[in-house]
Amino acid sequence: MADKFEGLSKEKRQRIINAGFEVFSQNDYRRASTDEIAARAGISKGLLFYYFHNKKSLYLYLFEYLKKMLIKLVVDERFMEITDFFEILEYSTQKKMEIWKKHPYFLDFAMRTYFSEKEDVSPFLKKTYKELEVVLYRQCFSHVDTYKFREGIDPFHVLKLLVWMSDGYLREVNMQGNGWDMEEIKKEYDGWIRMLRREAYKEEYWREEDKWESSK
Amino acid sequence: MADKFEGLSKEKRQRIINAGFEVFSQNDYRRASTDEIAARAGISKGLLFYYFHNKKSLYLYLFEYLKKMLIKLVVDERFMEITDFFEILEYSTQKKMEIWKKHPYFLDFAMRTYFSEKEDVSPFLKKTYKELEVVLYRQCFSHVDTYKFREGIDPFHVLKLLVWMSDGYLREVNMQGNGWDMEEIKKEYDGWIRMLRREAYKEEYWREEDKWESSK
């Protein structure tokens, strides 16, 4: 399909892809203009259509790209080895952050695809997401050490809080730009995670530093 | 200005206002179309321009409306009386939620106005926000009981976590539609807040039920 496009230099390909993600992440499909994409990529509109025959195929290309990247970057072999609940979360938050740094518009784009309706392109997206969800959630948390949790603590609830927190955390990091006190925010976040771990786990599964810190 | 508009029935006025917030919250100013607003309000475009002479004044009307509502709904007399940090947060989260329920597009609209750039309407917004921020933050947290916090705990950090959490929480609630297990999510959220309170406050300022729960 986009064979011409694949032959490009990595840098140029990346520029175009980023421009696409940027514009499609900020407007819905209908209102995201190819003019703008071409401009932000620093190429002429003609060239954009030389690579992708039309808007729709450009969009679907980006969507496929996103899908591949997410699976490749998040669910790697290391990921599947981790059995500790908090380590999985920590690992995936870190991964998520790397992705965000490298592709700032990925997550917004993904959100928009997820909630798109009545667009030329929506039905295809809906179907794909159903499949993806299963892979990313069910399978990943199937081999978690649930015995470490205290009685009465539901890992699913803990997960939800962590998702809330990491969303907010990531947004904060993202706002600061390439931030001056990024390190501090990270430390802060880690502190809260340690607290949560102490709260949710039986004492024998706390980390060494947590025990020390808590008994001061 | 919009004197004709003020004479309308409450129901109709509300319909138009909601339509405006909806469309302006989903697209940036330039791309939000008056056609769509009129359609969603169930009136003709001509009538919309009969009430508001042009797009800009409609937009600014909505912005003023938002401002008044926020101040009226969030910063009431009760709010100013609270001195306990967690109570203030609880109160404002609850208020925020009420607003969200009543005006589902308020917050998105507000976010968009806050980040709008290079629009016909942006400079005015920027200025207004500077003023508003002072009122909503500085003044509100100036009379907080800081003595309740443990040594080494920075209330500002706690605040940040709470904002992260409540953002995620609110989004979750919002997603569920008029939700079936809204109550459960609320309970969950409250549980986490209690935990955080135990973590941040000196023991003598915990609530009764927290002490009991924690010493089980």
Add this chain to the structure above:
DNA sequence: TGAAGATTGACCGACCTGGTCAATGGATGC
């Protein structure tokens, strides 16, 4: 020098935009 591919941007017709306005409807008072 020339052939092939990469790249441009002016250009097209279709559609959408904010905004207008003559025409209609319905209420009210006479």
Add this chain to the structure above:
DNA sequence: GCATCCATTGACCAGGTCGGTCAATCTTCA
């Protein structure tokens, strides 16, 4: 029945933007 007044409509306008095209140029390299 008629006249007045205002709310309301939607066809219409001129200007702009859209996805998409294409003849003309620029690059590359043999």
